Amino acid sequence: MKHPMERRRLSACMLALCALAVPSLAQPAPEAGESRPARLMVEQVCAACHGNTGQSTQKEYPSLAGQNADYLFKQLRQFKASAGEPALRQDATMAAVVQSMSETEMREVARYFSRQPPARGQAALPHLVEAGKAIYWKGNPSNRLPACVSCHRPNGEGIAPDFPRIAGQQPEYVVRQLHAWKSGTRGGPGKLMSLLVPLMTDEEIVAVAQYVAQLR
Structure with missing residues (x-):
């Protein structure tokens, strides 16, 4: 239902x-x-x-x-x-x-x-922005999580056509999509995100979403 x-x-x-x-x-x-x-x-x-x-x-x-x-x-x-x-x-x-x-x-x-002017978002949990920035730029060497910036670029503009623009995106939406990749309900076997997101903790997912939300 x-x-x-x-x-x-x-x-x-x-x-x-x-x-x-x-x-x-x-x-x-x-x-x-x-x-x-x-x-x-x-x-x-x-x-x-x-x-x-x-x-x-x-x-x-x-x-x-x-x-x-x-x-x-x-x-x-x-x-x-x-x-x-x-x-x-x-x-x-x-x-x-x-x-x-x-x-x-x-x-x-x-x-x-x-062709529309990009959205200007903001973090829903501003105190997590710095933690999200660290993951975005450096990843997590302890579990070999690559930095998000490699594919989504310094300002979150992405790389066409496969890596989307995420700057200014709704943080709640980003969290939901990352969890979908992590659980396997989005994408499919062999997709890059389905291999990388499972390396992220739930706390890292929330922090990264806050960071990209306030990118310009």
Whole structure:
């Protein structure tokens, strides 16, 4: 049985998808180089969780503004099951969103978010920022945990297309995703993060999330 919050998220998502079938009477003109269908989908579907410009104000949902377009496209595809194969990423709400999306639409939405000004986050537990900084820059030599900076870069900008931008990200979301990698419910055997995150303690996960949240 789905949690009440999950049911509400899914219901809101399905209502928003239905709204896409009704043309808007007064939509502002898209900016130069911007896809109108992508903007409409963002405003009518994605914004409920991620904000109109990809800067989420809800701690459980990630900010997508400024994220690498190729990375976002890859993640959207992973939420969609195909040819009898289960989706690589499991989320009832995102599965409903991407089910009717073509790859072209996914690319346009990803491109839209990538062009938005990156989010400016903040640590929820500021006293853990310094501990998180140590793990991010040096890793943990005692258990051979590599430094996060190797893949996510000094300012948390990531390396396209495989390593995402994490600067300014919601710390609660980062914690949840790291635990998903650690438990094996995200990714799969052989994926880099599935090999590295199990080396982290729960305390290190929380501290790193606080550090990347306040990166600019």
